[in-house]
Amino acid sequence: MTTAPSFLSGFKRRLDFWNIATVVVLAVLFVLLILPVFSVFFVSFLDEDTGAVTLDNYVTVFTRNYYLKGLWNTLFVGGLGTLGACLIGVPLAFFTARFQIKGKAIVSTLAILVLVSPPFIGAYAWIMMLGSNGFITNFFGRFGIDIPTIYGAHGVILVFTLKFFPFVYLMTQNALMSVNKSFEDAARNLGCGPMSTFFKVTLPLVFPAISTGAIICFVLSIADFGTPAILGRGFRTLSTIAYSAYTSELGGKPTMAVTVSIIMMGISIIALVVQRRILAKRRYASALTNLPKPDKIEGVRNVLMHAYCYLVVGIAMFPTLVVVYTSFLNTKGPVFQPGFGLTSYARVLSDAPEAISNSFIFALTAVVLIAIFSSLISYLIVRRDTAVSGAIDVLMMVPYLVPGVVIAIGFVTTFRSDWFDLTGTAVIIIMIYFIRRLPYGVRATTNNLRQIKPSLEEAAINLGASPLSAFAKVTVPLIFPGMIVGALLSFITAINELSSTLILYTSGTATMPVKIYISVLDGEFGLAAALSTILLVSTGLCVYAVFRLSDDKEGSFT
Amino acid sequence: MSSVEISGVRKLYGPVVALSEIDISIKSGQFYTLLGPSGCGKTTLLRTIAGFHFQNAGTIAVDGAEIQELPAHKRNVAMVFQDYAVFPHLSVFDNVAFGLKQRKVAAAELSERVDRALRMVQLENFAKRMPHELSGGQQQRVGLARAIVVESSVLLMDEPLSNLDAKLRVELRAELRKIQQSLGMTTVYVTHDQEEALAMSDVVCVMFNGVIQQAAPPFEIYDQPANKFVASFVGGNNFLTMENRAEGLHMVAANAQLNAEALDVAAIAAIRPELVKIQKDASVDTNQLSIAGKIEQISFIGREIELHVAATNGEVIKSITRPSPEVISMTVGDSCYAVINRDDVLLFEDTETGARIV
Numbered sequence A: 001m002t003t004a005p006s007f008l009s010g011f012k013r014r015l016d017f018w019n020i021a022t023v024v025v026l027a028v029l030f031v032l033l034i035l036p037v038f039s040v041f042f043v044s045f046l047d048e049d050t051g052a053v054t055l056d057n058y059v060t061v062f063t064r065n066y067y068l069k070g071l072w073n074t075l076f077v078g079g080l081g082t083l084g085a086c087l088i089g090v091p092l093a094f095f096t097a098r099f100q101i102k103g104k105a106i107v108s109t110l111a112i113l114v115l116v117s118p119p120f121i122g123a124y125a126w127i128m129m130l131g132s133n134g135f136i137t138n139f140f141g142r143f144g145i146d147i148p149t150i151y152g153a154h155g156v157i158l159v160f161t162l163k164f165f166p167f168v169y170l171m172t173q174n175a176l177m178s179v180n181k182s183f184e185d186a187a188r189n190l191g192c193g194p195m196s197t198f199f200k201v202t203l204p205l206v207f208p209a210i211s212t213g214a215i216i217c218f219v220l221s222i223a224d225f226g227t228p229a230i231l232g233r234g235f236r237t238l239s240t241i242a243y244s245a246y247t248s249e250l251g252g253k254p255t256m257a258v259t260v261s262i263i264m265m266g267i268s269i270i271a272l273v274v275q276r277r278i279l280a281k282r283r284y285a286s287a288l289t290n291l292p293k294p295d296k297i298e299g300v301r302n303v304l305m306h307a308y309c310y311l312v313v314g315i316a317m318f319p320t321l322v323v324v325y326t327s328f329l330n331t332k333g334p335v336f337q338p339g340f341g342l343t344s345y346a347r348v349l350s351d352a353p354e355a356i357s358n359s360f361i362f363a364l365t366a367v368v369l370i371a372i373f374s375s376l377i378s379y380l381i382v383r384r385d386t387a388v389s390g391a392i393d394v395l396m397m398v399p400y401l402v403p404g405v406v407i408a409i410g411f412v413t414t415f416r417s418d419w420f421d422l423t424g425t426a427v428i429i430i431m432i433y434f435i436r437r438l439p440y441g442v443r444a445t446t447n448n449l450r451q452i453k454p455s456l457e458e459a460a461i462n463l464g465a466s467p468l469s470a471f472a473k474v475t476v477p478l479i480f481p482g483m484i485v486g487a488l489l490s491f492i493t494a495i496n497e498l499s500s501t502l503i504l505y506t507s508g509t510a511t512m513p514v515k516i517y518i519s520v521l522d523g524e525f526g527l528a529a530a531l532s533t534i535l536l537v538s539t540g541l542c543v544y545a546v547f548r549l550s551d552d553k554e555g556s557f558t
Numbered sequence B: 001m002s003s004v005e006i007s008g009v010r011k012l013y014g015p016v017v018a019l020s021e022i023d024i025s026i027k028s029g030q031f032y033t034l035l036g037p038s039g040c041g042k043t044t045l046l047r048t049i050a051g052f053h054f055q056n057a058g059t060i061a062v063d064g065a066e067i068q069e070l071p072a073h074k075r076n077v078a079m080v081f082q083d084y085a086v087f088p089h090l091s092v093f094d095n096v097a098f099g100l101k102q103r104k105v106a107a108a109e110l111s112e113r114v115d116r117a118l119r120m121v122q123l124e125n126f127a128k129r130m131p132h133e134l135s136g137g138q139q140q141r142v143g144l145a146r147a148i149v150v151e152s153s154v155l156l157m158d159e160p161l162s163n164l165d166a167k168l169r170v171e172l173r174a175e176l177r178k179i180q181q182s183l184g185m186t187t188v189y190v191t192h193d194q195e196e197a198l199a200m201s202d203v204v205c206v207m208f209n210g211v212i213q214q215a216a217p218p219f220e221i222y223d224q225p226a227n228k229f230v231a232s233f234v235g236g237n238n239f240l241t242m243e244n245r246a247e248g249l250h251m252v253a254a255n256a257q258l259n260a261e262a263l264d265v266a267a268i269a270a271i272r273p274e275l276v277k278i279q280k281d282a283s284v285d286t287n288q289l290s291i292a293g294k295i296e297q298i299s300f301i302g303r304e305i306e307l308h309v310a311a312t313n314g315e316v317i318k319s320i321t322r323p324s325p326e327v328i329s330m331t332v333g334d335s336c337y338a339v340i341n342r343d344d345v346l347l348f349e350d351t352e353t354g355a356r357i358v
């Protein structure tokens, strides 16, 4: 009676929609992710002139002073920026999670706005304030006081700290709010004072969250290009070294740019692995039986605490406000004039209208693709328990870890050959937005899909719907909120993308961030401010939409 | 109305054998229940029939046509899910209409059939509601209506009542059986609740460790369990140690010889508590066995009394009996006899699924 499935029926069975989707997704990830990253990786092991396989490029980086200094600088500003972010983020989280803070929602909203505004805007706003011609510098200069300018390592560290602390803050706050209060009560009961309870019990319990926030800060700082590029002035990090190596090697093989980039990636990966190792030993399951309630405190301590919270987000937001303010100052060419007006906006429309349309067209096209692919990919990850789905899940980590410069150079080496050349096209920028921001979409839809019982899709199939039709009629409507949140998050991060666009753009495909970057370097601060404001408003509207649509508002951004 | 024939079905999850050599034959219109403890493979078997995963070997035929190679959506075997699986974004009406739309049923007929199905599960006034406006019991009625409306060849149900509270479970159980009978649908029902299985089914199929232990009508399962596992899983049972002696099988607690030859494997006797009588004196009837002991525990459980008697060899025998004056007069510690009919004693090989010794 027992018959083995015939070969043909076995084949037909494998031809189902999800197997086809798996193949398509793998093909896309292969072409847009694996191939570019590997080609970059490969180039770093080739001799620039002879093409022979060699380790010389790495030897050069680790022996030449120029590169070693860059490596050290990168670790220095990354490390201190992360430390700074923890030092201001953890107390802020503790205050908002454990005490009644008036306007707590505003504090976290502002922190999120800080998070999503492009880092180079912050850098450039600080130049407006503390640059060689900054208004604070000039103000003190009038009294003959020379205050230190923002340029150099300390400026970069300051911007990183103020830019990335929200990651630490939001993750720690979330952890603090879900720590079982009984642990702390037990410590108090055993004789610990409030301080020693915090350091001996609470802090260790939220350490995993703090370290996750810190590692995000670190990885982003390492890869950040805009801040050191604008504020560095001779202070070079690996990302600026890679970029200038790339532009000077133009035409030739980007060997050194690539080697430096690979080292950046290596640092991020090592940091992540180390953090995972440390965390592996510290998994605390917590039953949410006794959730902490915010205490109310009185008097001076209460005032100081409120002052701290407002001050931190206030200072972090300040650059943004300066940018918006500046955009309404009258200008004549690059020179600011007295009075307010819309001259900068008029210049945007006359000089760089295509930057706005490019930004929106590229980001929106990428986001539509991201929404489609992330729904498919999250289905594969959540519902299909195969090795391939597991591999796709792991691959989704890669774009987080690969600096924009690396993947952009990878795109150039992969998509430019003798018989076809995508560089300089809109397509290549859309593709890079797509692949770099895909994980945001996948994460949002995956979280959504995990809440949905698989039996719903099975019921649809059982009632006669094909797998594709069950997906379209049942799964997609149910994960739609996740798709929208994911799309908004990818949009926010795509429209603010600088480092890889800078390598891939041509005059016809410049985007807002690129134009801002160029304007800042050209001293066109009014133009840069107006473009930045447009970018900030677009971003802000998306953040508002995420807030409206998402249950876990703050969690969506970390 | 279709017959189902399952032969030689085997299913592995890696090294785990979830189903081994399953052979099942279900007649048209039968209510066929898979009963067994958690993890025995009931869900796996049901989902294999539905096509949610593929068997490693074996065939599944409905009305003689093999379906085991068809994808799930082409099998036409409607399923009712344990967690209801009512589409949360569709109204009750649209939920029930889902399968008919897949089958491209014309609008007029569709709405008539949906209405009829909703009437059958007493939800005719809830057509416009959304699922979150329904109780668990009502949601499961939607699940049922959605499955019966497509008039598929077989109806599959995986513990459809297990998420409901006890009272509703009993109510819905009777209703379900009535609807099934009135439509004459061949039904495969999964449960771990033996009472439910016995009360509803035409045939109960007891499973353990992916193997079918016995498939028979409820009374036969209860009265003539095919092996020790069935005897212990369905209904209460006393198990008493047997010794293989040269002259035959010897029941240790009663210190008596049974009419059975000695075996080369260990044996054990089973006797239902309701077949054990407790009395002050030993029985003189040679067709009966008397086990001397002391009363260890007495509990009144409504209509009946449950007594535990500790035999002299330490084994405890349970008895469930009507509260006769003799029983009522007994107290804990009293000496007594547990009396059983020799014919009521069933003998099994003493392994987990030890076979019945005839």
Ligand SMILES: Nc1ncnc2c1ncn2[C@@H]1O[C@H](COP(=O)(O)OP(=O)(O)O)[C@@H](O)[C@H]1O
Binding pocket: B013, B016, B017, B018, B036, B037, B038, B039, B040, B041, B042, B043, B044, B045
């Ligand atoms: N997807 C799966 N992967 C691996 N093992 C499984 C899977 N599903 C079920 N099993 C195993 O198969 C056996 C039968 O499971 P199941 O059919 O769910 O039992 P039941 O429904 O009778 O409780 C169990 O041992 C279970 O652990």
Ligand SMILES: [Mg+2]
Binding pocket: B039, B042, B043, B044
């Ligand atoms: Mg089950």
